Amino acid sequence: MQQVPNDPRQIEALLDFYTSAGVDCFLGEDAVDWFELTRRQAEQRAQSRPQAPAAGPTHTHASGPGRGSGPNHPMPAAAAPQARVPDAGQTAVLPDAQVIAAARDQAASAASLEDLQACLAAFDGCNLKLTAKKLVFADGNPQARLMFVGEAPGRDEDLHGKPFVGRSGQLLDRMLEAIGLDRSSAYIANVVPWRPPGNRTPTPQETEICKPFIVRQIELVNPDVLVFLGAASAKTLLGVQDGIRKMRGRWMSYPGKGKEIAAIATYHPAYLLRSPLEKRLSWRDFLSIQDKLTGGSATRER
Template sequence: MNIDRAKANRDLLAFYSEAGVDIALRDEPNDWLSAEEPAPAAAPEPAPAQRSPAPRSPAPVRAVSASILPSAPVPPPPDAAVMTAREAARSAASLDELRTILDGFDGCALKNGASRLVFADGTPGSRLMLVGEAPGAEEDRQGLPFVGKSGQLLDRMLAAIGLDRSKVYIANIVPWRPPGNRTPTPVETQICLPFVQRQIELCDPDVLVTIGQPSTGALLNVQGIMKNRGRWFSYQTGTREIRAMPMLHPAYLLRSPIGKRLAWRDLLAIKKALG
């Protein structure tokens, strides 16, 4: 039997190639796992280091006095801020004096992030006073309450019963805009509450309307704007009793127009109370 060794070798190499063999070994087996690793080449000796000059010490930094750095006033603890607010509010003999006192009051941290004080709008001494929650972005820019989209709707609501801003007085529980138009915290509300209470006393309206739950809860101490809106409450100033009614906030009415029918009922009740 003749064997074509050349062809057999080619076939064997083809088999090895298909099997993944890519290196030719010797005839004797070689245990690559037990082979000693070659010793690493000796690292060349470093050249003698040149003497470098001593590092220069940095120039002394001049201390900056903290008195020339701009910083916001640190508000006092909440309890102390409330007591200070009560004393400051009681000392105001007029709305103009109250505004000046409030503008210099540093007990509420909201003042540090607001552009300006939003005190009031309308005519002091009006028979109808409305108290909302807190200024928004547009109110913060103009320094007047209810001048954004909610305020525009409020103007139309007042016009529906024959009123405008010259015949009412408008304020907020909190006179500074909270960051991001968020709801004022209970602490922030309690700190600012003495000022709006004094504002109501000095304005002395015949009818007080609390707009939205925050002002309703703070001034009338009732929770649940939907179940309490349209109801008459008694607000005591210390010298007289004022009729008070909670009403849905215009911002809520913009989101839920179906609530406008309830607001219309409340407006008619307010018109009737004003005679």
């Protein structure tokens, strides 16, 4: 077993490493079979649920509007309202073409950002929703000319329900401040609005299911400048395959609502926390973003 360091600075660095890696709970020394535990919990819940009344003479002779509302005719279990919060016994959804098509239809039906957020809150096609605590929809000003898109929320974002509120978000705030902006001057979202367990990378299926919602979100915001934080969001929305080192700092075009949106990719703030020497390149990117914003029209047409 690894020996715990005595130096408080080493302990702080170790805890910071675990937090960045997505560890958000303490574990014991003995392994736990979570599959078996989940199965037993599901069985216990099934046994504790009230059984639906068996079909028989008690119900076959009842008729009229009062049926099922009296003491002798309790409401069938299938008609009872179900809890919105998923539990360990809830069946996961198979991420197939039908689920992706349903996501496209629901996203396209949203006429406003409020409608889109409601659609996401009610959407059960992405299994990340089963493990996430909150929906992380967006933050900032939806009327801003500048929009940032990351890949997926982390632990702090999952707890607060807002994107980029942890250490990465604090760095992003400082980077915005360096070019004279703040969150009231930008709109911030992620491709995937639910935190993957342990901060793992979203699977291609999870990203594809969530993609119609971020595409619609960009359409509704209709920014003048779109910034991809990291290569993952740029690859998803632009269809490019270049790595972030080759892609960053290069202006591209994103098809917006009735116009071409100026788009650029830069390093994700989480990467800059691990590689502070790369901040100089991100600084160049943000100066380029500032030039693009100030070189455009002062009044925005929507």
